[in-house]
Amino acid sequence: MxxxxxxxxxxxxxxxxxxxxxxxxxxxxxxxxxxxxxxxxxxxxxxxxxxxxxxxxxxxxxxxxxxxxxxxxxxxxxxxxxxxxxxxxxxxxxxxxxxxxxxxxxxxxxxxxxxxxxxxxxxxxxxRAGSDFEEINREQIDSFGGLMSYISDRVDEVKDLVPGVDAAVSAYTKEMQKSFNEALAQSTVELRKNIEDELNYxxxxxxxxxxxxxxxxxxxxxxxxxxxxxxxxxxxxxxxxxxxxxxxxxxxxxxxxxxxxxxxxxxxxxxxxxxxxxxxxxxxxxxxxxxxxxxxxxxxxxxxxxxxxxxxxxxxxxxxxxxxxxxxxxxxxxxxxxxxxxxx
Structure with missing residues (x-):
């Protein structure tokens, strides 16, 4: 363990x-x-x-x-x-x-x-019948952004105790959000290649x-x-x-x-x-x-x-x-x- x-x-x-x-x-x-x-x-x-x-x-x-x-x-x-x-x-x-x-x-x-x-x-x-991938993606991006903001807020509480941590975490959360958005976009493109009825998929x-x-x-x-x-x-x-x-x-x-x-x-x-x-x-x-x-x-x-x-x-x-x-x-x-x- x-x-x-x-x-x-x-x-x-x-x-x-x-x-x-x-x-x-x-x-x-x-x-x-x-x-x-x-x-x-x-x-x-x-x-x-x-x-x-x-x-x-x-x-x-x-x-x-x-x-x-x-x-x-x-x-x-x-x-x-x-x-x-x-x-x-x-x-x-x-x-x-x-x-x-x-x-x-x-x-x-x-x-x-x-x-x-x-x-x-x-x-x-x-x-999720009736929802398309764009709607679901927006929900996911907003929630992921909320999580990144939550992390940043927690770091703000201790940034005076750990010099430089706020800048490091800020860069980390931005990169994570970018990677998350790109992964969603890529997966959506792949899914749509073989889907005729997206709403009832x-x-x-x-x-x-x-x-x-x-x-x-x-x-x-x-x-x-x-x-x-x-x-x-x-x-x-x-x-x-x-x-x-x-x-x-x-x-x-x-x-x-x-x-x-x-x-x-x-x-x-x-x-x-x-x-x-x-x-x-x-x-x-x-x-x-x-x-x-x-x-x-x-x-x-x-x-x-x-x-x-x-x-x-x-x-x-x-x-x-x-x-x-x-x-x-x-x-x-x-x-x-x-x-x-x-x-x-």
């Missing part, structure tokens, strides 16, 4: 998918809970807190469950200049305090940004129909080397064969067009997980609806942050299949465990 200064050296860490946490909320006296707490260090993340926030008035029950499990908070380490890293911090932080901090200081601006940037993908799944269905490959074929693929077996099918198909696509391009693992760098491992997990959903490997259903889409995006987030843990526990078979496939290909050492509880 990496931190900026040292390694966590306690019990093996276990990241709980939200359905496991939900199990502890609904069934308070599971023997499984005491055994879990004794053998492992339970961890939770901002993605956990985000899901808890969506539960509304029942959120306190989930926080109580985390508290009773003596869970620790895990988050990606972000530098003073607000750059995401490939490291994570594990911290003893009461879930109620973490939730309050998340809602007050982290959640609002990042939630708006995350929701806006996800709109292109939602459109790809058949959502469903990229996933169009893609699967064109490839003539989907869940029926893909869900029969067994480990090991799931990703490689999937790619052996697609690399011979029109669109990939004649363009000499690599498996990395297929999985979206090329250099990040916004940050102009190699993707970090947790970012690669997100990309591979989402690609598996798109092509139809144990896909989530009804993703053109906001609620189902949001849940699927949270699953990808859980898979990404859990890559810093020793174990990941879940009861969701589709999530487990996709995460195991992504971890196997990317050599993530986290073991994904399916939890089966009888009579619950």
């Amino acid at each position: 990496k931190t900026p200064n040292n390694n966590y050296d306690g019990k093996p860490t276990v990241y709980l998918d939200h359905n496991i946490l939900d199990l502890f909320v609904k069934t308070r006296d599971l023997p499984f809970a005491s055994e879990l707490k004794e053998k492992y260090q339970i961890i939770y993340s901002d993605e956990t807190l985000k899901e808890i926030k969506r539960t509304g008035d029942n959120g306190s029950q989930f926080l109580e469950a985390l508290e009773s499990l003596e869970a620790m908070h895990l988050r990606i380490f972000v530098t003073e200049s607000f750059k995401v890293t490939d490291r994570a911090i594990l911290k003893e932080l009461n879930p109620f305090d973490a939730f309050e901090d998340y809602c007050k200081n982290i959640e609002p601006i990042y939630e708006a940004m995350e929701k806006a940037t996800a709109q292109s993908l939602l459109k790809f799944y058949g959502g 469903s990229g996933v269905q169009t893609y699967r129909n064109h490839m003539k490959v989907g869940p029926v074929q893909l869900n029969n693929i067994e480990p090991p080397n799931v990703i490689e077996k999937i790619w052996s099918i697609y690399k011979t198909l029109d669109g990939y064969r004649e363009n000499n696509f690599s498996i990395e391009q297929f999985l979206g693992l090329s250099q990040n067009p916004i940050y102009n760098r190699e993707m970090y491992l947790h970012e690669k997990v997100t990309s591979v997980y989402n690609v598996l959903n798109v092509i139809g490997y144990y896909p989530d259903s009804k993703m053109k609806h906001d609620r189902r889409f949001t849940a699927a995006m949270s699953d990808a987030g859980h898979a990404a942050i859990a890559s810093f843990s020793d174990f990941l526990f879940s009861r969701d078979a589709a999530f487990i299949h996709k995460t195991r496939a992504a971890y196997e290909y990317l050599n993530v050492k986290t073991q994904v465990i399916e939890v089966i509880v009888n009579d619950v």
Whole structure:
């Protein structure tokens, strides 16, 4: 478990998918809970807190469950200049305090940004009927600009303590905004090449129909080397064969067009997980609806942050299949465990 200064050296860490946490909320006296707490260090993340926030008035029950499990908070380490890293911090932080901090200081601006940037993908799944790409792009550019302004405002508060930091961050945010705008424009140009009805676009269905490959074929693929077996099918198909696509391009693992760098491992997990959903490997259903889409995006987030843990526990078979496939290909050492509880 990496931190900026040292390694966590306690019990093996276990990241709980939200359905496991939900199990502890609904069934308070599971023997499984005491055994879990004794053998492992339970961890939770901002993605956990985000899901808890969506539960509304029942959120306190989930926080109580985390508290009773003596869970620790895990988050990606972000530098003073607000750059995401490939490291994570594990911290003893009461879930109620973490939730309050998340809602007050982290959640609002990042939630708006995350929701806006996800709109292109939602459109790809058949959502946002009646909206064209220009409308969605404007929303994304405005939200990204809001995030950059938020970062600049935070730097203004400490610029007297760190000479030169305001100029450095100003240059950084301007370059980020420029790269973001260019990436959006480029992706829109590529999308429009093969789209006749932009307002009622469903990229996933169009893609699967064109490839003539989907869940029926893909869900029969067994480990090991799931990703490689999937790619052996697609690399011979029109669109990939004649363009000499690599498996990395297929999985979206090329250099990040916004940050102009190699993707970090947790970012690669997100990309591979989402690609598996798109092509139809144990896909989530009804993703053109906001609620189902949001849940699927949270699953990808859980898979990404859990890559810093020793174990990941879940009861969701589709999530487990996709995460195991992504971890196997990317050599993530986290073991994904399916939890089966009888009579619950």
